[in-house]
Amino acid sequence: MSRKNTAAAALAALADPTRRQLIERLKAGPKAVGDLARGVPVSRPAVSQHLAVLKAAGLVRDVAAGTRRVYEIDPKGLGAIRAWLDDMWGDALGRFGAELDKEKDDTV
Numbered sequence: 487m488s489r490k491n492t493a494a495a496a497l498a499a500l501a502d503p504t505r506r507q508l509i510e511r512l513k514a515g516p517k518a519v520g521d522l523a524r525g526v527p528v529s530r531p532a533v534s535q536h537l538a539v540l541k542a543a544g545l546v547r548d549v550a551a552g553t554r555r556v557y558e559i560d561p562k563g564l565g566a567i568r569a570w571l572d573d574m575w576g577d578a579l580g581r582f583g584a585e586l587d588k589e590k591d592d593t594v
Contacts, residue, residue, distance in 0.1 A: 493570030499543035
């Protein structure tokens, strides 16, 4: 999958407020599904489904810890979003600089 497609999948996954809330909870470190489900306004099975979407988008990864699944943020997925934003920002700054150069040439 290209970086653009990876970033698009990650951004689409983050469009859901419950998924963003799960990512926010994972900022503090790895957590089991049960811990993530506490205080979220959806059922535990729904939390597992949301985590599956986040995992498919490359935003989280999981490991087995006995009978539990422990999730953590996958930096590679966030890196894809950041790289996409950096590309967008770089293009925008380039166009802005070209416009400034054009205005400077027009005033001379």
